[in-house]
Amino acid sequence: MVSDSELKVVVLGLGYIGLPTAAVIARTGAQVLGIDVSEHVVETVNSGKVHIEEVDLDGLVSGVVARGHLRAATQIEPADVFVIAVPTPFVDDHAPDIGYVLQAATTIATVLAPGNVVILESTSPVGTTEKVRDLLAGLRPDLRIPGRTSDTADVAIAYCPERVLPGRILVELIDNDRVIGGITPRCARKALAFYRRFVRGACITTSARAAEMTKLTENAFRDVNIAFANELSLVADQMGVDVWEVIRLANRHPRVNILSPGPGVGGHCIAVDPWFLVSAAPEQTPLIRTARQVNDGKVAHVIESAAALIEAHPGAPVACLGLAFKANIDDFRESPAVKVALALARRFGDRVRIVEPYTDGLPAAFAGTAARLIDLDDAIESCPLMVVLVDHEIFKSVPLDERAAKQVYDTRGIWPDQPPVSTAPRDVRLAS
Incomplete structure (x- = not known):
């Protein structure tokens, strides 16, 4: 060459x-x-x-x-x-x-x-x-x-x-x-x-088919493991147990490494690629399909949990913290945070405020809603309700004394010292 x-x-x-x-x-x-x-x-x-x-x-x-x-x-x-x-x-x-x-x-x-x-x-x-x-x-x-x-x-x-x-x-x-x-x-x-x-x-050579399946396998593996964490969070909600404490304690076992749950799975890789395996071999992939359904279903659970919190405080504005599919980036592709915030904006109108430090404007999907973008300081001052959807570093920096009196639904576990809040979600079926 x-x-x-x-x-x-x-x-x-x-x-x-x-x-x-x-x-x-x-x-x-x-x-x-x-x-x-x-x-x-x-x-x-x-x-x-x-x-x-x-x-x-x-x-x-x-x-x-x-x-x-x-x-x-x-x-x-x-x-x-x-x-x-x-x-x-x-x-x-x-x-x-x-x-x-x-x-x-x-x-x-x-x-x-x-x-x-x-x-x-x-x-x-x-x-x-x-x-x-x-x-x-x-x-x-x-x-x-x-x-x-x-x-x-x-x-x-x-x-x-x-x-x-x-x-x-x-x-x-x-x-x-x-x-x-x-x-x-x-x-x-x-x-x-x-x-x-x-x-x-290291650069390892193989056949084209093996390389293609390797990539899909990597993302399906992560999706299945995230689904376990998300399903565990649903069980913990049902039992009235702090899932973050359970995971922290379980991970002290030398052969256990449970991932962190969240509001779903986003991005153009993990939220998409496992379906390529399911589509190619539907009869042989019940576990991969179920993992996708669990992770997609978690979005509906979070929407209903957040809605229950908002409905319990009539008229109070709510800050949705984050829109990106993961922390500290500006990528909104397949983001569960966007899906949650958009559903709340359509249901609760101008009570919904969005905090996303990695954008200057709301995505086009929010056109026609009354939701508006505000900065974190404004949210702390004006919103008694908060829904944490993304674990951006700037959100983690908010001290307890600035949020102790707030009602917080934390889907990322970034504020373990926050007083617990019961969101009383309605029954939500897994996505099909």
Whole structure:
């Protein structure tokens, strides 16, 4: 492969994974072009700024853009390596939608040349990389495609899923181990050579299908374990027991490590990816399906619990603390906090105030409601009721003497010294 300074890389999709990935690659000296359908995103990146919140990303993007190693566009150009990092949502019946992936592959086909490497990073159902291969084979019959010819292929096609934590993306893109699955072993080796340029963690090669299932397995594992914690919280509510104390005590056992419950599960990974396994093998995945139902059902439980607290204090304003799907980020995708706050805003109107330090305005879903965004100090002064939905560090900093007299429903356990409040939730069935 060519030297770092000569290497040309195209990253398709400049979202929460694509932009950090493009910036990290550009830092090695490679010439990186980021492709996005949004003119706003392209203009923002080309000005050296970022459109997403991630630790240290703004400084990195500013630097690599200034040095001419990263630029953005809406139109693709020829390159040595193409990295697909576009969304893979699911449709209403939880079936995965790989339309964005296939569209990205179609775009790549217009400039694909012998010696190129095509890598899919988007979390995808098992077999998606092969579909990318088949699509490229159909669109470019002039090229020898791996797995479709007995001769040495002209291009390499591989799958390498991201496995990073929001808030630590730049660190984990470099330090975390990577699983690289090739359509053929030769494809895997060519992709391995690319990742070795910027990854310090171990890079393990395997088949594309094994790599695809590995990513889904990682997220399903976490979802199942979170579901246990969330289900335990429902039982504790029923029994009148402090679930946080129970978990804290149970975790003193040397072989027990229960996760923390919350208002549900959000983000584009854990809340979505397990359905890819369920969709592919519905008869073999009752546990994974149930975990998804438990975690989705927890949202309804929290809504009814919070509503019971609000109804018990007629006229009192309530502060919903947090909208992001996890602490200290601005990512609202599939966020249970958004679902809870929106349901309360629709039910209780202008009594609902939202505190979210990682946004300047409420998401579009709140249009038409009377809810309004306020800062934390205003909430402490004006809201006798509080519903904690996200464990942002700034929320943890509020001392007991500023909230002792308030009625608090804490779904994250950030204030263990807060006087307990009975929310008396109505019976709520699990989501189906």
